[in-house]
Amino acid sequence: MNGRPVDLVFQMNEGGMSKLSTDWLEQLRGWLQSGQWLERAHPNERAACLDTVLVGLDYHMGLLYKLTEEDAYFQIFLNPDGTEQEGAFWSSEESREPELYTxxxxxxxxxxxxxxxxxxxxxxxxxxxxxxxxxxxxxxxxxxxxxxxxxxxxxxxxxxxxxxxxxxxxxxxxxxxxxxxxxxxxxxxxxxxxxxxxxxxxxxxxxxxxxxxxxxxxxxxxxxxxxxxxxxxxxxxxxxxxxxxxxxxxxxxxxxxxxxxxxxxxxxxxxxxxxxxxxxxxxxxxxxxMAEVSFVVHPDRPNSIVGEPRTD
Known part of the structure; x- marks a missing residue:
């Protein structure tokens, strides 16, 4: 991006990638080429540069930034339309390793x-x-x-x-x-x-x-x-x-x-x-x-207690 190396990671297999909307991918290309995500200040005003763009199968995105003078990272999260998710923030300085299966x-x-x-x-x-x-x-x-x-x-x-x-x-x-x-x-x-x-x-x-x-x-x-x-x-x-x-x-x-x-x-x-x-x-x-209630979700199924569907 604008001469800087930035990793673009699609967090899905090839089958998932093949189902991504062409129009949305073109929009993503536009965001990347605009350079609008390249630089960002940490909440405490330390400068940082974009390191990785993460894309999920549901079109939500993560922007991973590296602090320019420290070996530390932070991440913000975007909705599919490119707007920032309010209050969604991750920092390597404040986190611990997640618990994972071997x-x-x-x-x-x-x-x-x-x-x-x-x-x-x-x-x-x-x-x-x-x-x-x-x-x-x-x-x-x-x-x-x-x-x-x-x-x-x-x-x-x-x-x-x-x-x-x-x-x-x-x-x-x-x-x-x-x-x-x-x-x-x-x-x-x-x-x-x-x-x-x-x-x-x-x-x-x-x-x-x-x-x-x-x-x-x-x-x-x-x-x-x-x-x-x-x-x-x-x-x-x-x-x-x-x-x-x-x-x-x-x-x-x-x-x-x-x-x-x-x-x-x-x-x-x-x-x-x-x-x-x-x-x-x-x-x-x-x-x-609830013996007669299907385990398959139906948003307007009958209420097993009052006997009527509820949608409001």
């Missing part, structure tokens, strides 16, 4: 996901990983399973703070899955729209909850949100149950090379009334109440 562990987990949920090619790679690196595998619909399955890959690198009395059950590690209808939009424009992106965001929020709250997630656990996930749904919470409609028995648990276990859970989005029902009773009672 290469051998990652290989075992990836193969387990394929064996359990189905083959996949597309992976939404995370641009920045301050604590854990959470990629999301996209298993496409098939004749046997007519829905998408999104599966986290990386959450289980962190050992959760499980109560001592449950230690024998090996619940310290987990990964999450959520199922979406076959017509769920995953194209460029839709990934910029929260109406389609919110299941990805939900998985990432849940994956980091055990770290941010020093807690753990397991079967029957729920989480609630103050507002709906998107404008087209009143769903605002989530319940964890066992994996649904899996290819083989035993898919609930992946055994790592060292003998540790990674537990897989299905995420079922909930209405506020369903969250409250669980708190008033228990998870098993709520699951029984």
């Amino acid at each position: 290469e051998e562990e990652m290989s075992v987990v990836e193969q387990h996901i394929k064996n359990t949920f189905g083959e996949f090619e597309n992976v939404f790679h995370e641009l920045v990983s301050p604590d854990i690196h959470v990629d999301i595998c996209v298993v496409p619909p098939s004749e046997e399973r007519d829905y998408y399955t999104l599966v986290t890959m990386g959450m289980g690198a962190h050992r959760m703070n499980v109560p001592e009395e449950l230690a024998e059950y090996k619940l310290e590690r987990a990964e999450l899955a959520i199922a979406l209808p076959p017509d769920w939009k995953l194209d460029e424009g839709s990934m910029k729209d929260e109406r389609w992106y919110w299941p990805f965001r939900l998985l990432k929020v849940l994956a980091r909850l055990p770290i941010s709250s020093d807690t753990w997630l397991g079967f029957g656990h729920t989480m609630g949100k103050q507002s709906p996930f998107a404008e087209n749904t009143a769903l605002c919470g989530a319940l964890l149950v066992g994996p649904q409609d899996i290819v083989w028995n035993g898919g609930e648990v992946c055994t790592l090379p060292g003998g540790e276990e990674v537990n897989f859970y299905q995420v079922i989005p909930l209405y506020q009334e369903e969250l409250e029902y669980k708190l008033e009773h228990d998870a098993d009672t709520l699951i029984e109440q």
Whole structure:
């Protein structure tokens, strides 16, 4: 860029790159050629130069800057339209190395996901990983399973703070899955729209909850949100149950090379009334109440407590 070497990294495989919009890539070329990103001041006013541009499958970008007089970096994050994400900032001076699977562990987990949920090619790679690196595998619909399955890959690198009395059950590690209808939009424009992106965001929020709250997630656990996930749904919470409609028995648990276990859970989005029902009773009672609810996400599904769909 303007005579300076800058790395351009597409965080996806060749299949993902082939699906990127030509128009958007031309827009990216224009941003790069303009030189508008070349220099930037650190929040404490130290000068820095652009080192690397990171591009995700969802068109979000990361700009990695190197301080001119120090061996330190910081990163800002951009939306697909090139605008800066407010409050999103990372600095090597303030961070620690994220918890990661070993290469051998990652290989075992990836193969387990394929064996359990189905083959996949597309992976939404995370641009920045301050604590854990959470990629999301996209298993496409098939004749046997007519829905998408999104599966986290990386959450289980962190050992959760499980109560001592449950230690024998090996619940310290987990990964999450959520199922979406076959017509769920995953194209460029839709990934910029929260109406389609919110299941990805939900998985990432849940994956980091055990770290941010020093807690753990397991079967029957729920989480609630103050507002709906998107404008087209009143769903605002989530319940964890066992994996649904899996290819083989035993898919609930992946055994790592060292003998540790990674537990897989299905995420079922909930209405506020369903969250409250669980708190008033228990998870098993709520699951029984929701017996007719599909594990495949439908933003306007009937509410299992009040019996009517909710969209506002």
